[in-house]
Amino acid sequence: MRAACTRAKKGKAITRHIWEASKEKAQYIRLTPWGKKMHKRRKETIERSFADAKQHHGHRYAHFRGLLKVQIQCLLAATAQNIKKIALLVAALCWLYLGFSRGCNRSNIPSRTEKEAYWA
Structure with missing residues (x-):
């Protein structure tokens, strides 16, 4: 297995971000049928709020x-x-x-x- 990853004698150290496990869990939930349905609703709720802030409340540029x-x-x-x-x-x-x-x-x-x- 090590030969497929690296040629170093000591092996290869992989560093993971501290929240990588949480990110993987969120990605798994997002790919479930329920997660896909909720992700589609995002454009109706959260993205609309961001668009309103950008259009009417000066979020296009920092003032x-x-x-x-x-x-x-x-x-x-x-x-x-x-x-x-x-x-x-x-x-x-x-x-x-x-x-x-x-x-x-x-x-x-x-x-x-x-x-x-x-x-x-």
Whole structure:
């Protein structure tokens, strides 16, 4: 076996990365039917988030110099994306709560006196 790998008398030392076993396990899981299905969904979820950050939140180029400032830029962009998700969720819940046709405008929400008059 050694003759096929090397001609050195002491043999050949192979160094593996500290996370090589984890990388091999992740690769094995990715090649299973479940892993293939999840990997296809990546373009619908994670890649879309990266595209949004690139297109709308300045991730095409780093606007600052230095690791700390670029990390702050990335965190601010991620915060903005999360705020947008929360706003969409609140709007959807408001739409469901107030009814499908009325919308979620302040003018559509009855005042306290109107509510009391309705229930009186």
